[in-house]
Amino acid sequence: MPREIRVNAFTLQSPVHQTPGLWRHPEDRSTDYNRLEFWTDLARILERGLFDGIFTADSLGTNDVYAGTLDGALRGGIHVPKNDPLLSLSAMALVTEHLGFGVTSNAIQEPPYAFARRMTTLDHLTKGRIGWNIVTGHSASGARAVGAELIPHDQRYDVADEYLDLVYELWEGSWDDDAVPRDKASGVFIDPTKVRPVRRQGGRFSTDAIHLAEPSPQRTPVLYQAGASGRGRAFAAQHAECVFISGPTARALAPIIADTRRQAAQKGRDPAELLFFSLATTIVGRTEEEAQAKLADYRRYIDIEGALVLYSAWTGIDFSLFSLDEPVRHQQQEAGIHSALEVFTRADPNRVWTVREIAEHVAIGGRGPVFVGSPGQVADAIEHWVDEAGVDGLNLSYALMPGGFEDFGTLVVPELQRRGRFKQRYAPGTLREKLYGPGRARLPAAHPAAVSRRPQTPG
């Protein structure tokens, strides 16, 4: 039986996420990114479209590789300004019942004790709909913002491991399941014998305190992570429940997924329970012609400089140094092979791209595929992609906000439903239960967080 395809909406609290210049389109609302109603309207649209969740990227860094300054990023609004993604969640939770919330927070920059309480608070307020996208911060600018040195790539994951050990113990170990009787008759709100402090000294993160919030529906939020590097895959295999990946072709993703699943199995986890979401953008019309006309219209608004700001940040190459019609040379392709350039080089190794062509491609779709066409054509492309890559769903980007998500919900979802590839309605329960089934609100025993749990009183 074909498997259900899951879909998260991929967003950033900024006027531009993956589509430089499109904020200028008359139907685009991205410039309202700092208004609460923008987010509550979006949440309603996503829940109507049966999206599994809204996944919000974040970082304290800025895109300053292009021309060695922030000017291009500022002009184009390219990930700046950028608001904190945690603070609109309770309003979005209020206007929805099922939508999941995957939010990004940095496991080096945010102090773990307060962060753990923040996640538990959100898990309470959303009735168990919170996920955490664990990032470690790749940019020197993000480190400078908080007055720190950028830690080398692999070491950042070591720090994150230590951070996770601490927050796992706060979430899973500090309070027993039956620690909070709330008993009006006896006057006992919490049973003191069922709560204990977490004590860590001498490492990078120290604490000596009980978790300040009582156990929430999921305790540990659903754990998201994006990492395709060797160390990143090991980290995902250890910790992640949902893994976000991006790549040029479905074929390019399959070996990364297989390797990560293999490592998870070696660690005693069920490899099938690592759910992979790959980046994709859809531009859909009622007919193929309508979709192609939309694409042609959207392309009129592309911000070439903005696209190169993004592309320079992804590759580490300053593309302001080249003329737009210059072919991208082999050594630049090599330098970028592990990041954005593979979008082009692996998909068609013989084609020579100019800087402008790359920018135009990046400006709608980023590092992932763009599926354009009628509902049937887009559903075909999605099915093919998902099955070939072996992913469990899409992290869906958009050309127009919120129109791209609205079109997906009204045009593509019904087609996928007809094919038995999309849920007819939300499953009950928490985000983790929606992903793994009834009774699965908490992390499974094979997850490393479970070692923090104390034996519970039977009954």
Add this chain to the structure above:
Amino acid sequence: MPREIRVNAFTLQSPVHQTPGLWRHPEDRSTDYNRLEFWTDLARILERGLFDGIFTADSLGTNDVYAGTLDGALRGGIHVPKNDPLLSLSAMALVTEHLGFGVTSNAIQEPPYAFARRMTTLDHLTKGRIGWNIVTGHSASGARAVGAELIPHDQRYDVADEYLDLVYELWEGSWDDDAVPRDKASGVFIDPTKVRPVRRQGGRFSTDAIHLAEPSPQRTPVLYQAGASGRGRAFAAQHAECVFISGPTARALAPIIADTRRQAAQKGRDPAELLFFSLATTIVGRTEEEAQAKLADYRRYIDIEGALVLYSAWTGIDFSLFSLDEPVRHQQQEAGIHSALEVFTRADPNRVWTVREIAEHVAIGGRGPVFVGSPGQVADAIEHWVDEAGVDGLNLSYALMPGGFEDFGTLVVPELQRRGRFKQRYAPGTLREKLYGPGRARLPAAHPAAVSRRPQTPG
């Protein structure tokens, strides 16, 4: 003309704030403190009652002086569990239009760069209704929770001064007012010549980055502070717009207020613009008899141990060491004279209190007065208190949640309105404009934050 009396609702995201045991009352909803609807329902009640704002305390510390353990605090739910107060604000903002939000955040424990963005994000989402209660953390348990040593009292304010200098520059100095044209025609979202990094090195807090969020309606949130000590008053005189104080009698507050205002004037600020809010609780019925019956009913639910947990934390004296019927001795009164014991000793220096009597008094009303009676009697008491102390308003606590606030809004507010002491409707604009008048969305030029501002382009 008599001045308008302002009122904030004083809360904590915990089952118990100032009323140990009252969560057991059948009409009390405090045990739902971790549900989103609890907070949105409360926000609607407060806005119907024309409350100026909801003021939420917070700390990462716990009350562990009583018996030298957390057990009493846990049993009674005394400030534990305690959720993060920032995360429900957007939902409360969604269901209200005018209510202000004063939230507590620690200026030593929360990294300033990310905190500044958090406040700016909230100021955007609430359309300028955010205030920040600046605290520095007085408890050893709070320091241990984040793996730090407790900094001595006066030094904490020095650290907070440095913290404020940094966040002021992020809020006021990094972006010009006209830095964000959002111009679809030219494609310029931000004018790069009107944004600049904040650079701080070598002190306790470092950064080298632009503020990541664009200017919000108020830029700097309305600044709240609670500090009656010598150093605390100097800090308030320097930074605070709203000052929260508590004391046993109106007479005891007047000299503190006068001294703080004098110091503010010395610093070039308008002393009348420091607004003082003092703690008070009202128990009001349609008649005096009804109010007294309510008080008698409420007292049946008092948690004596819980009250002593609070009182031990406030005074630093472990009251588990004394029997409940033991008179509180002079040396204990002396030790606590600058904190909670003054509630009793200054109000009636000749009375000898037993431990139990103190606990019963603390359990409804905390360190402030309790006004019990008909709407007219309570309005009389409030007017008398406010005028004698010279405060601008009340930080209102409650016996029952949310009934105490509901009663105040429906019974006391109309009476104060009839007397010309309470607004008939909300003023338009941001929280700061509601406090200081139209055109006052930003801090005045005499405030120390203003030195961070750059000269703006005319026009």
